Amino acid sequence: MSTSTGITGGSYQTTPSILRSLADQGFDRSTLKHIGTESYLVSERGLQAAAKAGTKTELVEELRERYLGETFASRRLFERFLKTLDNRPRSTRALKTTSPYFRKSLINERFNGEDEFRRALKELGLDLSREQTDQLVRASYTGWIWTLENFRKMFLLPETRQILLNTGFYVASTLLLFNVGFALVLAITTFYLPKGQAAIFRALWFLPRITPSVLYVLLWKWLTWDTGFINAVVANFGVTPRNWMLDTAANAWVTVILINGFIGASMGMIIFSSAMTAIPKQMLYASEVDGANRWQQIRHIILPQIKWPILFVTVYQTLSLLTSFEQIFLSTDGGPGSSTEVWALSAYHNALDNYWGNLQYGYGASLALVLVVVGVIMSLLYLRLFRFKELVKLPRIEQ
Amino acid sequence: MSHNLKNWPIVVGLILATIPIMLMYLYLFVDTFTDTLPGEMIPNRFTLVHWRFLWENIEGKASVWLAMLNTLIFAGSVTLIVLSVSSTSSYALSRLNLPFRRQFLVGVLLLHAFPSITLIIAIFLILQMVGLYNTLIGVILVKASLQLPLGIWIMKGFYDSVPWEIEMAGIQDGASRFTVWYRLVLPQVRPGFFALGLFSFLEGWSEYILPTVLAPANDVQVLSVFLAQLIQDDQHFDFNLFKSVGLFYATPVIIFYLFFQDKLMNIYGGGTKG
Numbered sequence: 001m002s003t004s005t006g007i008t009g010g011s012y013q014t015t016p017s018i019l020r021s022l023a024d025q026g027f028d029r030s031t032l033k034h035i036g037t038e039s040y041l042v043s044e045r046g047l048q049a050a051a052k053a054g055t056k057t058e059l060v061e062e063l064r065e066r067y068l069g070e071t072f073a074s075r076r077l078f079e080r081f082l083k084t085l086d087n088r089p090r091s092t093r094a095l096k097t098t099s100p101y102f103r104k105s106l107i108n109e110r111f112n113g114e115d116e117f118r119r120a121l122k123e124l125g126l127d128l129s130r131e132q133t134d135q136l137v138r139a140s141y142t143g144w145i146w147t148l149e150n151f152r153k154m155f156l157l158p159e160t161r162q163i164l165l166n167t168g169f170y171v172a173s174t175l176l177l178f179n180v181g182f183a184l185v186l187a188i189t190t191f192y193l194p195k196g197q198a199a200i201f202r203a204l205w206f207l208p209r210i211t212p213s214v215l216y217v218l219l220w221k222w223l224t225w226d227t228g229f230i231n232a233v234v235a236n237f238g239v240t241p242r243n244w245m246l247d248t249a250a251n252a253w254v255t256v257i258l259i260n261g262f263i264g265a266s267m268g269m270i271i272f273s274s275a276m277t278a279i280p281k282q283m284l285y286a287s288e289v290d291g292a293n294r295w296q297q298i299r300h301i302i303l304p305q306i307k308w309p310i311l312f313v314t315v316y317q318t319l320s321l322l323t324s325f326e327q328i329f330l331s332t333d334g335g336p337g338s339s340t341e342v343w344a345l346s347a348y349h350n351a352l353d354n355y356w357g358n359l360q361y362g363y364g365a366s367l368a369l370v371l372v373v374v375g376v377i378m379s380l381l382y383l384r385l386f387r388f389k390e391l392v393k394l395p396r397i398e399q
Numbered sequence: 400m401s402h403n404l405k406n407w408p409i410v411v412g413l414i415l416a417t418i419p420i421m422l423m424y425l426y427l428f429v430d431t432f433t434d435t436l437p438g439e440m441i442p443n444r445f446t447l448v449h450w451r452f453l454w455e456n457i458e459g460k461a462s463v464w465l466a467m468l469n470t471l472i473f474a475g476s477v478t479l480i481v482l483s484v485s486s487t488s489s490y491a492l493s494r495l496n497l498p499f500r501r502q503f504l505v506g507v508l509l510l511h512a513f514p515s516i517t518l519i520i521a522i523f524l525i526l527q528m529v530g531l532y533n534t535l536i537g538v539i540l541v542k543a544s545l546q547l548p549l550g551i552w553i554m555k556g557f558y559d560s561v562p563w564e565i566e567m568a569g570i571q572d573g574a575s576r577f578t579v580w581y582r583l584v585l586p587q588v589r590p591g592f593f594a595l596g597l598f599s600f601l602e603g604w605s606e607y608i609l610p611t612v613l614a615p616a617n618d619v620q621v622l623s624v625f626l627a628q629l630i631q632d633d634q635h636f637d638f639n640l641f642k643s644v645g646l647f648y649a650t651p652v653i654i655f656y657l658f659f660q661d662k663l664m665n666i667y668g669g670g671t672k673g
Contacts, residue, residue, distance in 0.1 A: 182416075186413075189409045189412070189413055190413075192406070192409060193406060193409060193410065194406070197406075197410065201413050201417065202664070203660060204417050204420055204421065205417065205420065206656075206660075206663075206664060206667075207420060207424060207656075208420065209667060210601070210652060210656050210663065211605075211649060211652065212604065212605035212607070212623055212645075212648060212649055212652060213605065213607050213623075214607050214623045214626045214627045214630075214645070214648075215427075215626065215645035215646075215648060215649050218626070218630060218638075218641055218642070218645055219423040219424070219427060219642075219645075220423070221630075221638075222423070222426070222430075222638050222642070223419065223422070223423060225636070227437065227636060227638070228638075229422065229426065229440070232439065232440050233440065258419075262419070262420065266667070267667060270664050270667065316512075319512070319514055320514060322514075323514035323516055323517050324514065324516065325516075326516075326607060326608050329608075330607075330627065344516070344517065347517075347520065348519070348520075351520040351523070352519075352520065352523060352612055361520065361524060364520050365520045365521060365524075368517050368518070368519075368520050368521075371517045372513075372517050372518070375513045375514055375517060376509070376513060378512075379509055379512030379513045380509070382512060383508055383509070383512055
């Protein structure tokens, strides 16, 4: 994980990804190619600059006579070459001050100030126009700047639409199928069971929530992977082994929803169950005397009585699902491709865990900011809905 | 409840739905002590070889005991901070007429409702800036402060249910507010105090995202990160080894769960983080 956050003050550094994005913006490609290929050249210009800066004359002469025109692919190679010369620089420091004069490119090189960077650009001898230089300087700066660029990018990138759709699908289906749907099934069925049996099922369904997520997702991997349990079972029916978690987008979605749903169901189950114990028993007995069957009991007595808990769980879990990415990160990690990449995971990926190693803190943070705004609005909403006034009422002792 | 219909269809249905859970947890225990031939479902021999990580290091990994120690320090410190801060601050919020009390409460409630994991990127940058990245202290402070709104909220609920008369009586008899809190009120909320401690400890123990982002280095690694990296780095998947490490990691959680199931269910179901 890179640690160059630019927080402690910016420096200037041109990286391949910056060059790529400049090329997309229509920057002259041959210039970029020149900047982008790291190389060292023993040139007359470099020799003069080095001599002027006080490099030993013997060394400069040796280089001029024998090695003029030679190129080296990297700084390390060039410095190693310098060390083999008859008049080699005596100290490492002298070595380090000599080599930059022969640099043909400044890719991946870090400069502490704007002037230093501009000077290095000029020394490349590329005949950059003023605008081009400014553009390079702006793009290479690693520190803070005020910009809306990240949000513009968010609106323009086609991935954003895909991620938005993924998030909507993930939240809606997990919520409906498990966090509310199956939680209701669990709560109602265990409500009708004798206490002992009900407790066993509730305890079992509570296990996914209490198990540490790394272990819990590992168990799902064991169930679904090529060498896993499902394959061992279906192999008996002649099905070839495959990775049920990652082989197709549809399968990946099913696993992601199951993994999260099994955790989500328990919270609804507990809240609905405790709400149902508060329903007066007389109502249920009366309905039975009147000949209502269980379905009618559920439909006309239980569900209306727990409509507030249902609303609470719905709002609360929507927010949780929108912002949680731990299980998806541990299981499919957004794959295959980016078919199960949801918004929160994408923010995390962009900022902290990029496959290409080019971490975009700013872009990731702006994706997260969208979630923060949604989160604040939704939490205000549900605090309005659920007993907010009563929770902040004044204490009595000092009135 | 009434038994005007037979129970067995419900039980059968529930068992069918619960099969994945039962299978996963049954095999979690069985596989750590046995070997199974590839493609088979029934293990063919008993072995302790999967537990060898307890006495020798896994290739390329630090000792599991170091990770265990880190996890203990992490979860323990988080619990300590959460308990001491929330037991005092929520008393103040519940019973004292503080200036800005309402604003404090709104803030705590909002932070409680708000999923703080979305702040992870900002937290990462801040820890880099103050130099606490890759330290246990940094990740402890972060976890504890993210846990605090919930702790304050829960403790305030408990304080709110303590009768005013107890305190009134204490004050009538000339006790200071601190004595009243310490000698009279705190014993009343002991169940809440223990439940919150238990909950914070388990939350700390299970936490994965924060340590993996904020303290991934080998010497400060907690068990969750240890296990996740073990799974990620491995070339040949040794599920039995993973499960043994996982079971070792989850043992305290399972024990606490067996003993304090009702308390835990209450606190998870009490409108807390889902």
